[in-house]
Amino acid sequence: MDTSITKLIYIGKQISSWNVSLRNGELKIFFKDFVNLAPEYRGPWKLVNRVLDKGFLTISPAELARLLETGVKKYVLSLIENIKVNYEQLPESFYMVIEEVSRTWSQIKSNFASIRGKIEVEKIPGLFPPCIQSLIDSLKAGKNLPHSARFALASFLLNIGYSVDEVLEVFSFSPDFREDLARYQIEHIAGLRGSRTKYSPYKCDNMRSLGLCRWQCRGIRHPLQFFFRAVRGRKPEVKEVG
Numbered sequence: 527m528d529t530s531i532t533k534l535i536y537i538g539k540q541i542s543s544w545n546v547s548l549r550n551g552e553l554k555i556f557f558k559d560f561v562n563l564a565p566e567y568r569g570p571w572k573l574v575n576r577v578l579d580k581g582f583l584t585i586s587p588a589e590l591a592r593l594l595e596t597g598v599k600k601y602v603l604s605l606i607e608n609i610k611v612n613y614e615q616l617p618e619s620f621y622m623v624i625e626e627v628s629r630t631w632s633q634i635k636s637n638f639a640s641i642r643g644k645i646e647v648e649k650i651p652g653l654f655p656p657c658i659q660s661l662i663d664s665l666k667a668g669k670n671l672p673h674s675a676r677f678a679l680a681s682f683l684l685n686i687g688y689s690v691d692e693v694l695e696v697f698s699f700s701p702d703f704r705e706d707l708a709r710y711q712i713e714h715i716a717g718l719r720g721s722r723t724k725y726s727p728y729k730c731d732n733m734r735s736l737g738l739c740r741w742q743c744r745g746i747r748h749p750l751q752f753f754f755r756a757v758r759g760r761k762p763e764v765k766e767v768g
């Protein structure tokens with residue numbers, strides 16, 4: 527048996543007591559562990575796209591390593607959450623680091639706040655790329671968006687600093703809006719649930735292949751790139767192509 531695979535299985539069992547083993551040269555994992563550790567819920571990571579045999583599915587060594595990555599992340603987070611600290615015993619140098627981190631974080635937050643001030647889309651049109659603006663317009667017109675469009679919009683807004691409640695507000699225009707469901711999905715995209723991964727919006731290439739882009743934005747490969755350029759006053763040239 528490949529020693530690196532054996533080690534991965536061993537680590538997995540130690541930290542998450544997951545049910546994974548090598549049988550007849552194939553890596554098998556119990557479906558609940560796969561779902562629990564999947565880094566994302568699309569493509570090959572969706573259970574519906576896998577073959578299940580008596581509750582187990584076959585994974586590749588690379589997938590095993592990726593699942594383990596999520597498992598280790600969760601494990602470390604759980605250790606941090608359960609840690610008991612005696613604050614009186616912490617050295618002064620530790621507090622100095624905390625102060626430095628807090629100062630930097632406040633600066634980042636205030637930078638975001640100043641950008642957010644500019645995002646009054648109604649007042650300053652054009653900061654959002656046309657793909658995102660058209661999704662917002664569709665929602666406001668009372669149209670239901672497909673799943674991929676919802677993901678694109680929510681992940682974009684979260685990545686430019688919108689809070690979960692603010693994204694919910696945008697989605698409240700949707701005719702089939704259900705706050706509990708929408709909140710769950712948005713929190714998942716924001717990395718507050720599940721694998722705790724904050725998702726990035728699709729790249730332009732993906733937006734095109736999903737039918738969410740019919741424009742060419744000069745020099746832009748990612749909708750976030752469009753936004754940050756526009757905020758700096760260098761709005762990319764846009765051409766509708768179809």
Ligand code: SF4
Pocket residue numbers: 655656657658729730731733734738739740741742743746747748749752
């Ligand atoms: S080129 Fe990119 S940023 Fe521009 S509309 Fe298409 S997906 Fe959006």
